[in-house]
Amino acid sequence: MQMAMHASAQVVGNAFVEQYYHILHQSPELVYKFYQDSSVLSRPESDGTMTSVSTMDAINRKIQALEYKNYKAEIKTADVQESYKGGVIVLVTGCLTGKDNVRRKFSQTFFLAPQKKGYFVLNDVFRYVEESEPLETTSTSVNGVIDSAPTAPLASEPEIAPISRALCWLHRSVSKFW
């Protein structure tokens, strides 16, 4: 079945993307207003580890520190889906160009949660999609950790490991997997 998506999620997502990147680069000191104290924002450090912050105040400080005024964003794609309990999910791909004219591809995911008037950004995850670095099948890793939490190695075709009943993904016939 092809999906007839609720029009408003599309409208909300596209309007958000337009507003967000405009304000991010024109008035980064105001971007924190897209968020609430319950929001989480994740940004990679220069060594690739991910830092996550919460609260509007910490998010504001993180965004200011990243000096987006020095970058220009080119948005390539913005794909929107309706999500859980009235939320909207957006996957953006594009490029950030710094003052050094180096252009780096990125992908960014937002979860827009409904609130009394409109929506706020509950989740914001940003990753550069590196150009030059060769991807080694044997050395990939999951970097979705908070700061210095240990990273779990993840093979490209991982073995199925025993996993708790609570993570029972395959809700039917699950027993054949673990």
Add this chain to the structure above:
Amino acid sequence: MQMAMHASAQVVGNAFVEQYYHILHQSPELVYKFYQDSSVLSRPESDGTMTSVSTMDAINRKIQALEYKNYKAEIKTADVQESYKGGVIVLVTGCLTGKDNVRRKFSQTFFLAPQKKGYFVLNDVFRYVEESEPLETTSTSVNGVIDSAPTAPLASEPEIAPISRALCWLHRSVSKFW
């Protein structure tokens, strides 16, 4: 404030990524079981337009048609955040290599919604992050449309357009933006 993330979202997200890509390439005929009838799956067509499908049956047919057995996935990063009302959001970046040995970078976003036993994939958005195509500032577009719905042009630094009160993103001082 640095965020102390609830450990289980991280565990859930990482376990999901391991399982999902393993089964996607080893047993693609079973992958639909990660989804429910309310799930939405979006995949780009060869011309870059996005197709979205819903229901387990349609998702199964779409996944089968994509012939993932002919591809090898290398997962580069998997970043996880707790999300709305017990959900978990995951942004994956990596590469798919086909039988032609062409390696294409991708990013993929999942929203894992809680259910009685564990979670299911409510949202799944996949995009290739193209290597060769130059990104033109003047010709970027939002491709988050369902099938043949019209695409809205989006400049890299868009003008702020009037927008309905319902999309009141900046919940304070909003009047200064529109």
